[in-house]
Amino acid sequence: RKEVEQDPGPFNVPEGATVAFNCTYSNSASQSFFWYRQDCRKEPKLLMSVYSSGNEDGRFTAQLNRASQYISLLIRDSKLSDSATYLCAVNSVAGNMLTFGGGTRLMVKP
Amino acid sequence: DADVTQTPRNRITKTGKRIMLECSQTKGHDRMYWYRQDPGLGLRLIYYSFDVKDINKGEISDGYSVSRQAQAKFSLSLESAIPNQTALYFCATSDPKTSGFGTQYFGPGTRLTVL
Numbered sequence: 113r114k115e116v117e118q119d120p121g122p123f124n125v126p127e128g129a130t131v132a133f134n135c136t137y138s139n140s141a142s143q144s145f146f147w148y149r150q151d152c153r154k155e156p157k158l159l160m161s162v163y164s165s166g167n168e169d170g171r172f173t174a175q176l177n178r179a180s181q182y183i184s185l186l187i188r189d190s191k192l193s194d195s196a197t198y199l200c201a202v203n204s205v206a207g208n209m210l211t212f213g214g215g216t217r218l219m220v221k222p
Numbered sequence: 223d224a225d226v227t228q229t230p231r232n233r234i235t236k237t238g239k240r241i242m243l244e245c246s247q248t249k250g251h252d253r254m255y256w257y258r259q260d261p262g263l264g265l266r267l268i269y270y271s272f273d274v275k276d277i278n279k280g281e282i283s284d285g286y287s288v289s290r291q292a293q294a295k296f297s298l299s300l301e302s303a304i305p306n307q308t309a310l311y312f313c314a315t316s317d318p319k320t321s322g323f324g325t326q327y328f329g330p331g332t333r334l335t336v337l
Contacts, residue, residue, distance in 0.1 A: 120262055146324040155312060155328035156265065199264060201324060209255070209280070210324060214264040 115139060116202050118213035126221055129190050133216040135200030136182040144203040145183045147174055149196050150215065156199055159185075190220045225249045228313050228329035236337050241300040243332050245313030253316045254296040255326065256280075256288060258309040265312065271296055303336040310334075 118135045125131045137145075145162035160167055162174040162183045173186040183202075187194055197215040204211045226247045235241055245254065252273045257265040257280075267280030269288040277288060285307060289297045300307055310333050314326040 116264075118264075144324050153310075153331075155330055156326075157328070158325050161322070161324055203323065209267055209270060210326065211267075211281075212257075212265040214262050 114214075115204070115211045116200060116213040118198075118200055118216045120214055120216060122217040122219050124219045124221060125190050127190055127192060129220075130186065130188045131190055131218065132184055132186045133198060133218075134182045134184050135202075135213050135216075136180075137200075137202045138181070139202070140178075140181060142202045145174075145176055146201040146210070147172075147183075147185050148199040148201055148212070150199055151196050156212075159198070187218075190218075192220050192222065194218060195220045226313060226315055226327050226329040228311075228332050230332060231330065232333045234335045234337065235303055237302075237304055239303050239336075241303050241334065243298045243300075243311055243313075243334070245296045245298070245329055247294050247313075247315045247327075247329075249315050249317070249327060250293070251315035251317040251327070252293060253318075254290065255314040255316070256286075256296065256298045257312045257314065258282070258307075259312060259331075260309050268298065268311075300334075300336075303334075305336045308334060308336045 147159040148156040149159045150156040166175045171188045199215045200213040201210040255270045256268040271290045287299045313329040316326045
């Protein structure tokens, strides 16, 4: 089993829709969780951290479910500009680095 | 100017050639990383360095070597390139003290094709 797994998608949604992706992790001792956004052929950029209590930033909400070992990203009122690949990242077993999932591709259509 | 730069941006080479990818940063971060990205596999860590005298293997270091010439420079070498090293390579930096543990700043990437 991979350490961090994501549904690769693509998720095709119309503008204005709400969409959610999950990311599962295998190491129950993982402490830190993050969502990165990567536009086509560009570098990943940190979107938001995922706190135990959840984290909201505008239209984006990230949540952690420790019992089931997954994190989620919810995007409300999708915009065309949200089209990208969303990578989750978890601190590695060694604790000093991040392990990334394979990414979930989102395509928002007019 | 970009804080993390990579050269070259694109490279096509032949099997068996030695290739060096270079990364420079002006962020003043101690920690630097090299990743490769293949479709559907996300970012996989090749090597990382937490300061000039520190070099560590990542998940997929076989076939690669690195050099940390200075705080600002971290180079990745493929001693004898092979076709399955065709990928998009990213350099990244971080400084947990100033921007938190999970914030890594990536360069624009180098697209390497090995024929």
